[in-house]
Amino acid sequence: MTPLAILVAALVVVVGGVLAFRLHPFLILIAAAFVVAALTPVDAARPVGPGQRVAEGFGKTALDIGIVIAMASILGSCLSAAGGDRRIVAAIQRCVGERHTPLALLLAGFVLGIPMFAETVFYLLLPLARAAWERTGRGYLVCVLAIVAGATMTHSLVPPTPGPLFVADALGVDIATMSGVGLVVGIIAALGGYAYARWADGRWPLEPARSAAATRASATAAGSGPPLWAALLPILLPLVLISLESLSRSTADAIPASALAAVRILGDKNVALSLAALVSIVLLAACGAGMPAVRGSIAEAVTEAGNIILVIAAGGALGVTLREAGLGQVSTGLAAAAGLGLIPLAWLLTAVIRMAQGSATVAMITAAGVMAPILLDGTPAVHPVYVAIAIGCGSKVGMWMNDSGFWVISRMSGMSEVQTLRTASVMVAVEGTIGLIATLCLAVAWPLR
Numbered sequence: 001m002t003p004l005a006i007l008v009a010a011l012v013v014v015v016g017g018v019l020a021f022r023l024h025p026f027l028i029l030i031a032a033a034f035v036v037a038a039l040t041p042v043d044a045a046r047p048v049g050p051g052q053r054v055a056e057g058f059g060k061t062a063l064d065i066g067i068v069i070a071m072a073s074i075l076g077s078c079l080s081a082a083g084g085d086r087r088i089v090a091a092i093q094r095c096v097g098e099r100h101t102p103l104a105l106l107l108a109g110f111v112l113g114i115p116m117f118a119e120t121v122f123y124l125l126l127p128l129a130r131a132a133w134e135r136t137g138r139g140y141l142v143c144v145l146a147i148v149a150g151a152t153m154t155h156s157l158v159p160p161t162p163g164p165l166f167v168a169d170a171l172g173v174d175i176a177t178m179s180g181v182g183l184v185v186g187i188i189a190a191l192g193g194y195a196y197a198r199w200a201d202g203r204w205p206l207e208p209a210r211s212a213a214a215t216r217a218s219a220t221a222a223g224s225g226p227p228l229w230a231a232l233l234p235i236l237l238p239l240v241l242i243s244l245e246s247l248s249r250s251t252a253d254a255i256p257a258s259a260l261a262a263v264r265i266l267g268d269k270n271v272a273l274s275l276a277a278l279v280s281i282v283l284l285a286a287c288g289a290g291m292p293a294v295r296g297s298i299a300e301a302v303t304e305a306g307n308i309i310l311v312i313a314a315g316g317a318l319g320v321t322l323r324e325a326g327l328g329q330v331s332t333g334l335a336a337a338a339g340l341g342l343i344p345l346a347w348l349l350t351a352v353i354r355m356a357q358g359s360a361t362v363a364m365i366t367a368a369g370v371m372a373p374i375l376l377d378g379t380p381a382v383h384p385v386y387v388a389i390a391i392g393c394g395s396k397v398g399m400w401m402n403d404s405g406f407w408v409i410s411r412m413s414g415m416s417e418v419q420t421l422r423t424a425s426v427m428v429a430v431e432g433t434i435g436l437i438a439t440l441c442l443a444v445a446w447p448l449r
Contacts, residue, residue: 024311025311025314025359025362026310026311026314028362029311029314029315029317029318029362029365029366030054030058030314030317030318032318033054033057033058033314033317033318033320033321034050034051034054036318036321036322036325037050037051037053037054037321037324038050039325040321040324040325053320053321053324054317054320054321055317056320057316057317057318057319057320057321058313058314058316058317059313060316060320061166061169061312061313061315061316061317061319061320062309062313062316064169064316065162065165065166065169065309065312065313066309066313067270067273067274068159068160068165068269068270068273069160069162069165069305069308069309069312070301070302070305070306070309071160071270071273071274071276071277072115072160072161072165072273072276072277072305073301073302073304073305073308074277074280074281074297074298074301074302074305075115075234075235075273075276075277075280076115076116076117076120076280076301077280077297077298077300077301077304078234078277078280078281078283078284078294078297078298078301079115079116079231079234079235079280079283079284080116080120080124081284081289081293081297082225082226082231082280082283082284082286082287082289083225083226083231083287084225084226084230084231084232084234084280084283085112085116085121085124085225085231086124086225087225087226087227087228087231088108088111088112088228088231088232089104089105089108089112089124089125089128090225091228092104092107092108092111093108101128101132101139101143102132102139102142102143102146102194102197102198103146103194105125105128105129105143105146105147105150106146106147106149106150106190106194107150108125108147108150109121109122109125109146109147109148109149109150109151109152110150110151110153110154110186110187110190111150111154111235112124112125112151113150113151113152113153113154113155113158113161114154114158114160114161114235115160115234115235115276117155117161117304118148118151118152118155118405119404119405119408121147121150121151122147122148122151122408122409122412123412125147126144126147126412126413128143129143129144129146129147129208129413130208133207133208138205139201140201140205140206140207140208141197141200141201141204141205141206141423142197142198142200142201144206144409144413144415144424145193145194145196145197145200145201145423145424145427146194146197148193148409148424148427148428149190149193149194149197149427149428149431150190152193152396152428152431153185153186153187153189153190153193153396153431153435154182154183154186155360156360156364156392156393156395156396157178157182157183157185157186157389157392157393157435158178158179158182158183158186159175159178159179159182160175160238160269160273162308162311162312162361163360163361163364163365163392163395164178164182164364164388164392166312166315166316166364166365166368167364167365167367167368167388167391167392168385168388170316170319170368170369170372171368171371171372171375171376171384171385171387171388172375172376172384173384173385173388174242174246175242175246175269176242176243176245176246176247177246177385177448178385178388178389179239179242179243180243181385181386181389181442182389182392184438184442185389185393185435185438185439185442186435188434188435188438189393189396189431189432189434189435189438190431192430192431192434193427193428193430193431193434196426196427196430197423197427200422200423200426200427204419204422204423206413206414206415206419207414208413208414225287226283226286226287230283230286231283233279233283234276234277234279234280234283235276237272237275237276237279238269238272238273238275238276241263241266241267241271241272241275242267242269242272243267244263244266244267245263245264245266245267245268245272246267248260248263248264248267281294281298284297308361311361311362311365312361312365315362315365315366315368315369316365316369318365318366318369319365319368319369319370319372320369322369322370322373323369323372323373339381339382340381340382340440340443340444342371342374342375342380342381342382342387342390343382343386343387343390343436343439343440343443344390344436344440345371346367346371346387346390346391346394347390347391347393347394347432347436347439348394349367349370349371349391349394350363350364350366350367350390350391350392350393350394350395350397351363351394351395351397351398351432352398353366353367354394354395354396354397354398354399355397355398355400358400358403358404359403359404360395360396360399360403360405361395363394363395364391364392364395367391367394367395368388368391371387371391375387382443382447383443383447383448385448386439386440386442386443386448389435389439390435390436390439392435393431393432393433393435393436393439394432394436395432396428396429396431396432396435397428397429397432397433398429399424399425399428399429400421400425401417406420406424406425409424410424
């Protein structure tokens with residue numbers, strides 16, 4: 001074991017994030033992985049150099065999550081281009097009523113945060129917040145915060161978004177379990193954030209800046225798009241297929257062999273997300289988009305996915321090198337001794353990393369790399385899914401000026417830095433804390449053992 005390797009790697013991640021948060025996180029994570037690998041003595045039984053060790057960890061992570069992230073990105077891009085996202089928003093608004101627009105935006109952000117990135121959801125829904133203010137002259141802040149409250153929780157708790165997908169894979173949690181527990185905790189945390197948003201709107205009422213009016217979507221177009229069932233199909237299809245595959249493991253004896261084989265093939269995460277992406281492409285074409293538009297949406301999605309895959313694979317390389325450095329051996333006894341304490345430990349570690357370097361996804365990747373050896377090499381008294389959820393909740397704490405999302409919310413909504421800190425930043429921290437409490441309660445009431 002080389003504590004120096006782990007200490008220096010931590011400094012690379014934290015100092016790199018604090019002093020150069022504009023530097024691409026891929027470079028910070030891969031540099032940390034090389035540092036750990038270089039300072040770890042070569043195992044005589046496996047004489048592999050630092051470069052190959054980093055490459056193997058990078059490749060294994062890309063193998064596990066590369067196709068899923070690429071297909072999820074295509075799904076979100078094509079669904080948005082087809083107008084499916086606006087159809088979902090309109091349906092939610094009709095269900096809750098126009099006078100409950102903030103609640104509709106919370107639910108819309110929560111649903112759309114599953115297939116789409118949180119910033120994209122914010123761009124999409126912000127015009128609706130402005131339109132609600134123009135009709136009533138009040139409630140603009142609660143609408144803005146409701147969007148953030150919904151989208152930010154599924155972004156960090158529910159696959160196939162990159163952060164929770166990587167954490168689930170790193171900690172050995174199947175996607176169906178991660179999605180189910182993530183949805184439960186996410187709903188509880190999002191409602192807590194919504195309550196804070198209501199309170200903040202009464203204390204610090206806000207009017208939208210004129211410059212915030214220009215966004216990529218029009219509020220009046222919210223009712224356009226494909227039928228609701230078609231808009232929901234790409235989102236629900238992979239969740240259903242993956243859940244059925246997970247269920248089939250415990251009911252294999254009661255299912256005919258041919259049906260079991262089909263469920264396990266279609267329920268594979270790569271196949272399920274590929275089918276969902278294909279459905280979204282067909283949906284976009286069926287809505288009248290020509291081949292250039294379809295090709296453009298796919299190209300944009302693939303480019304964005306490539307960037308994310310590089311970052312996550314670099315984080316995976318760091319996790320592998322940390323494990324080979326002996327972190328698992330050092331912490332073997334911690335898994336059994338800490339018990340439920342592993343949950344707040346994972347939450348606190350993620351929160352510290354998030355505050356230091358700004359990115360919620362990078363914080364989750366780094367924290368998962370540290371916690372994985374503790375869970376996989378030890379005998380934890382708590383199910384790994386709760387540690388994974390705690391990592392997602394911890395990534396909500398510490399959103400400030402070194403986070404690109406902070407500036408998106410601030411500039412697009414027309415808030416100053418101080419206004420954003422006391423509203424959006426505090427709200428997501430409240431969500432993360434409520435999420436931690438909910439996770440601890442679930443771990444006690446429903447241990448999954």
